Amino acid sequence: MTITGERAGLGGVFAAALTPMDDDLSADHAGFARHCRWLLKNGCDGLAILGTTGEANSFSVAERIAILEALVEAGIPADRLLPGTGCCAIPDTVELSRAALTLGAAGVLVLPPFYYKNISDEGLFAAYSDVIQRLGDDRLQLYLYHFPQLSGVPISLGLIERLLKAYPGSVAGVKDSSGDVANMEAMVRAFPGFRVFAGTETHLLTMLRGGGAGCISATVNVDSALAAEVYAAWQTDAADPLQAQLTRVRQALEAVALIPALKAVMERHTGTLGWRNMRPPTMALPAAAAGKLFADLDAVGFTLADTS
Amino acid sequence: MTITGERAGLGGVFAAALTPMDDDLSADHAGFARHCRWLLKNGCDGLAILGTTGEANSFSVAERIAILEALVEAGIPADRLLPGTGCCAIPDTVELSRAALTLGAAGVLVLPPFYYKNISDEGLFAAYSDVIQRLGDDRLQLYLYHFPQLSGVPISLGLIERLLKAYPGSVAGVKDSSGDVANMEAMVRAFPGFRVFAGTETHLLTMLRGGGAGCISATVNVDSALAAEVYAAWQTDAADPLQAQLTRVRQALEAVALIPALKAVMERHTGTLGWRNMRPPTMALPAAAAGKLFADLDAVGFTLADTS
Numbered sequence: 001m002t003i004t005g006e007r008a009g010l011g012g013v014f015a016a017a018l019t020p021m022d023d024d025l026s027a028d029h030a031g032f033a034r035h036c037r038w039l040l041k042n043g044c045d046g047l048a049i050l051g052t053t054g055e056a057n058s059f060s061v062a063e064r065i066a067i068l069e070a071l072v073e074a075g076i077p078a079d080r081l082l083p084g085t086g087c088c089a090i091p092d093t094v095e096l097s098r099a100a101l102t103l104g105a106a107g108v109l110v111l112p113p114f115y116y117k118n119i120s121d122e123g124l125f126a127a128y129s130d131v132i133q134r135l136g137d138d139r140l141q142l143y144l145y146h147f148p149q150l151s152g153v154p155i156s157l158g159l160i161e162r163l164l165k166a167y168p169g170s171v172a173g174v175k176d177s178s179g180d181v182a183n184m185e186a187m188v189r190a191f192p193g194f195r196v197f198a199g200t201e202t203h204l205l206t207m208l209r210g211g212g213a214g215c216i217s218a219t220v221n222v223d224s225a226l227a228a229e230v231y232a233a234w235q236t237d238a239a240d241p242l243q244a245q246l247t248r249v250r251q252a253l254e255a256v257a258l259i260p261a262l263k264a265v266m267e268r269h270t271g272t273l274g275w276r277n278m279r280p281p282t283m284a285l286p287a288a289a290a291g292k293l294f295a296d297l298d299a300v301g302f303t304l305a306d307t308s
Numbered sequence: 309m310t311i312t313g314e315r316a317g318l319g320g321v322f323a324a325a326l327t328p329m330d331d332d333l334s335a336d337h338a339g340f341a342r343h344c345r346w347l348l349k350n351g352c353d354g355l356a357i358l359g360t361t362g363e364a365n366s367f368s369v370a371e372r373i374a375i376l377e378a379l380v381e382a383g384i385p386a387d388r389l390l391p392g393t394g395c396c397a398i399p400d401t402v403e404l405s406r407a408a409l410t411l412g413a414a415g416v417l418v419l420p421p422f423y424y425k426n427i428s429d430e431g432l433f434a435a436y437s438d439v440i441q442r443l444g445d446d447r448l449q450l451y452l453y454h455f456p457q458l459s460g461v462p463i464s465l466g467l468i469e470r471l472l473k474a475y476p477g478s479v480a481g482v483k484d485s486s487g488d489v490a491n492m493e494a495m496v497r498a499f500p501g502f503r504v505f506a507g508t509e510t511h512l513l514t515m516l517r518g519g520g521a522g523c524i525s526a527t528v529n530v531d532s533a534l535a536a537e538v539y540a541a542w543q544t545d546a547a548d549p550l551q552a553q554l555t556r557v558r559q560a561l562e563a564v565a566l567i568p569a570l571k572a573v574m575e576r577h578t579g580t581l582g583w584r585n586m587r588p589p590t591m592a593l594p595a596a597a598a599g600k601l602f603a604d605l606d607a608v609g610f611t612l613a614d615t616s
């Protein structure tokens with residue numbers, strides 16, 4: 001992680017961590033700690049737990065807090081965690097964010113309230129303001145989550161500007177999962193010191209060289225070691241072929257739905273059958289699709305790091 | 309309400325009830341009971357509380373259960389209630405639905421899990437099945453909620469067919485807020501006995517004459533008396549001019565965002581300032597827009613029923 005200015009600014013390679021589940025679809029706390037420990041040992045600078053990839057919105061608030069507490073209790077350092085806490089209901093967002101802050105999380109990644117659509121910047125500003133004011137906590141490092149394809153509620157540059165002006169010490173950065181590099185670059189240019197994470201490692205090198213913070217990505221669950229090599233080498237020419245290989249792996253993975261794909265890969269390489277558990281409406285990859293995915297990954301020379 | 313077959317099938321005019329709030333944006337339980345009593349006295353056959361218009365997704369599960377319990381405690385008959393209970397997380401949907409059943413609600417209106425998009429019918433079938441099986445309650449009368457514009461997760465005819473085959477006693481009907489009359493008519497034709505509610509009173513007469521159950525609508529919060537006149541007269545020619553007038557009122561209202569519009573109308577006609585309270589990201593109508601709305605409503609001869 002990198003320190004910029006007076007505050008610790010998060011940076012580098014973050015996995016949007018998968019949530020392992022038991023056969024009854026409750027969270028597998030021990031398995032989750034194991035997975036997180038393995039990710040931190042294999043290239044992750046931090047872990048964006050309880051996000052889209054972690055199926056957070058398929059868990060109740062109480063379940064999510066229990067997952068978070070169990071993880072820290074199991075020894076995963078809280079200051080490496082960036083939990084997702086954004087819900088449709090502001091009281092839920094506040095409760096989750098407070099739990100994260102109390103445990104010492106490095107920050108919180110906050111979806112906008114995502115049920116209503118065509119929301120004005122004024123409405124989103126009011127929603128984020130309400131969260132920040134109700135928390136009333138100096139430790140808050142809030143990362144906005146721009147993922148219009150899933151949330152249906154984009155985070156505009158105008159909104160970021162208003163929030164940074166009103167809460168300069170609390171609004172720390174953004175995860176941009178839109179896939180639109182021009183938008184990420186515009187945010188980097190517009191807001192010095194604001195930490196811009198690409199939502200995919202495909203853009204990791206581009207972001208780092210352009211002044212971005214790094215990436216927070218689903219597929220880093222399985223390619224963190226390679227992503228870390230890109231991060232370590234980003235100021236040298238050696239980074240380019242590494243990024244090219246990382247992009248090939250990502251492209252093979254993103255050809256199918258990411259959560260089922262990643263859980264299938266984890267099951268294949270670790271032999272742990274529980275990895276096939278996921279909560280409806282997310283469904284396991286059909287066998288044929290999994291077979292094709294594995295072949296595509298083999299074809300680009302993919303291996304999972306250190307599964308011993 | 310109409311009885312069809314062996315089970316009580318809901319029918320007629322339902323308001324998707326607004327939720328009044330105190331100035332601190334907590335639910336105004338007494339005000340809500342007053343509003344619901346007034347709706348039932350002025351033409352509503354039932355109340356779809358805690359839905360989109362009720363800003364339900366802006367309340368925590370605990371808040372929603374408290375709202376429901378307070379309403380029944382205040383004397384609103386539970387068998388006139390069709391609470392919304394569909395959340396992103398199945399445990400939340402189960403908890404809310406169980407509370408509704410325990411209180412004796414006529415049914416539950418269940419959004420699909422709405423965070424993930426491009427969900428297969430198989431995934432949605434698994435989600436609804438999980439809810440139904442975890443509830444394990446013979447009293448369950450589940451109404452599906454098809455509102456692709458907000459949920460981003462459409463309910464297909466194929467899904468309904470699968471659910472009706474698997475749970476014929478529990479899956480009772482649908483609210484179709486897509487605005488697509490052809491889709492509503494296709495559901496009526498395809499599934500005899502299945503209760504199809506239009507999501508707007510614009511289609512009330514069309515639905516009733518075509519074998520549909522009625523309407524569940526936001527704007528019925530303010531035009532329930534007129535909607536009830538259409539319902540009472542639907543088998544006669546007298547219904548047509550009433551429907552035409554009802555449609556004019558609806559069109560004036562739907563020219564702006566519905567929740568702010570309806571709360572502004574309630575404030576205007578009742579003089580109760582609390583009606584302007586709503587939870588972010590939903591925002592009050594700007595004064596100019598409210599002025600135009602009021603003028604448009606005056607122009608079509610709109611009045612609020614029995615505000616004495």
